[in-house]
Amino acid sequence: MAGKSEPIAGEHVAIHPKAGQIQLALVAVALVLAVLAPQFLYPIFLMKLLAFGLFASAFNLLLGYTGLLSFGHAAFFGGAAYFTAHAVKVWGWSPEAGLLLGVLGAAALGLVMGAIAIRRQGIYFAMITLALSQMFFFFCLQARFTHGEDGIQSVPRGHLFGLIDLNDSMNMYYFVLAVFAFGLIVIWRFVNSPFGMILKSIRENEQRAVSLGYSVARYKLAAFVMSAALAGLAGGLKALIFQFATLTDVAWQMSGEVILMTLLGGIGTLAGPIFGAGLVVTLQNYLATSDFPVTIITGVVFMVCVLLFRRGLVGEFFASKLGRRLGFRAQS
């Protein structure tokens, strides 16, 4: 293996001296585009994109940065959608309070599911999360407040802080954009923090982390809960955007979809899941009007992408010479 002290071939591409500034500029451009986008595209489409982008980013916090493959994230996304929808519709809560309840509810679900699953490894972890989320699905199917097959319909968007009317689609768009940005900042901080450093070391060498005295399971559980909470934020947003919460959001297909988005874009990169979500949502939008079966097409696209770009679209870019020269680095 690396039995010599020479750097591994291809590892050392000199990082551009202004890489930091270029990265910042790219973020600024993305921000400007996001602010201007509703002038050119349907706000509802853009909001869907942002909500799923946040969902995939939350999922990536677990898969990409903790190394755990959950097959149950629909429970957090869809669960939060129900909680938020119920709170604002039945209890008349404000949208921000409704979202907060969604986040807390998803975090609580995450704590329970995580506590049960976290000591399992690999495929067993995925299977247990799937089983638990299916239990939650059947709970939602039976529970009264979710209204079974009908779901919770005509959820009012209400007024943000009692002031800003979210029924105005521009207001709503900028609110969603702000929440999305907040979610990403939280993820970024989480990953680049003292805690994130320990997560990284656990991913790199779990045994060694244990031997240094880290209770690995607790760190993983904390990451799981954080990921669930942020998936809940995305789910709550979704309920406000589309003004309904249904069984689709808690179904296992949703868990599969978010895996697909994340892998398509590239795990362990901040931008990857957002691009992946964008791709899937766009595809779904175009195909919705055609006769093609959406799932088959997305499945084929997925397969082609995975075969051609093993690291995902953004992941491949990061790993390319240009990407490395700009100082990008995927976690793996």
Add this chain to the structure above:
Amino acid sequence: MVLSARGLGKDFGGFTAVNDVDLDVEHARIHALIGPNGAGKTTVFNLLTKFLQPTRGRITLLGTDITRTAPDKVARMGLVRSFQISAVFPHLTVRENVKVALQRPNGLATQFWLPLSALDRLNARADDLIERLGLAPYRDHRAADLSYGRKRVLEIATTLALDPEVLLLDEPMAGMGQEDVQMVARIIRDVATERAVLMVEHNLNVVADICDHVTVLQRGEIIAQGDYATVSSDPRVRTAYMGTDA
């Protein structure tokens, strides 16, 4: 006595890898565990550090029974090990590797809201250790890019960063050049003045040189104990282990 085992045993299915091992590791002493390949040395380490649950026997660390304690807890109690197959965090730099070890005892492991720069105050302590172990020129290299011997040195550095009461080193000098062997031997002797060291070592010159006490293991059982002179003159040891070597 900081660490002791009584009647320690481990079965893998029907195979007894370790049987009836009594071991006493004392403060400020270097204790060597030697024996031919497959004798069960690493398994004993895994049992003592609780990475494996013993089938039989008791283990006491600093007066506390740890027979059923979790491995991370054992580490926090002051028993820290290194691994036979070098265990570093490959994509972290040398300095980051050491800092990961420093984070927990310094209460900087759980803050998910602080920037990474919060860890800067561990730099001085980390650099001290890095310097001491001759890794200063490689401080900002990723661990994966180090030579095998330097990875081992780095692992020792991260282990020492925890300032453990008891240090378990599994073949710390394997794969090192002569110069590094000398340096590591010196460091082990240094740190052993204020803590207990138990080490597995194949290099008998090193064992003769720095170890105060030697336990010889063969097929999972202890066949001899004592200082190096006593053990090396034991006929059983000579035939079982050193016959080929000395």
